[in-house]
Amino acid sequence: MNAWIGWALAAAAIAAGYVGWGWQGVVLGITVTVFWLLLQFSRALRAMQQAAKRPRASVASAVALHAKLEPGLSMLQVMKLTGSIGEKVGDDPETFAWRDAGGDAVHVAFTGGRVGRWQLLRATAGPDAGTHPAA
Known part of the structure; x- marks a missing residue:
């Protein structure tokens, strides 16, 4: 409200x-x-x-968080979605990040204390990702 x-x-x-x-x-x-x-x-x-009970800036699934975010949510509402406190990564606009175990991250920019925009950053594949050794 x-x-x-x-x-x-x-x-x-x-x-x-x-x-x-x-x-x-x-x-x-x-x-x-x-x-x-x-x-x-x-x-x-x-x-x-x-x-405070969960690791800082961690979320079960960054993709699920990305899907649940919407403009106008307060920081308190985002904390309820994530279950943890985000890691501050920027000041103008105030930006926080949450990561999952797979390395995917969501950066959320707050304008006036409300979600303004957000971005899903997928983990980069390693040099040997997608290759299988010959049998």
Whole structure:
């Protein structure tokens, strides 16, 4: 959800509380807003704890991650998809990379804290890849 929408809803809850129940409604509106903020904080912490349990910048399948990404996802949502914290590989735009066991990687560029673009980088084949020894 957009932060502006969240804060507008919080202000609307406080205003509705005041109109309906006076100062007690304002207290209720503030309480609901604080509870909502605590839920968001708890969600972020839970995602960080899960990501901290896995190796950094690793993902089960880079191809699957590439297929699941879409523009506008937040870093928290990408961390939930990958299950790990990405490795920062660039600053402008802020770019993070995740790799799988096969060497494939996904580079995700974040613009304004949201996924702007991403790129799948396949592992290069070794010099003897695809050749079989003569029998």
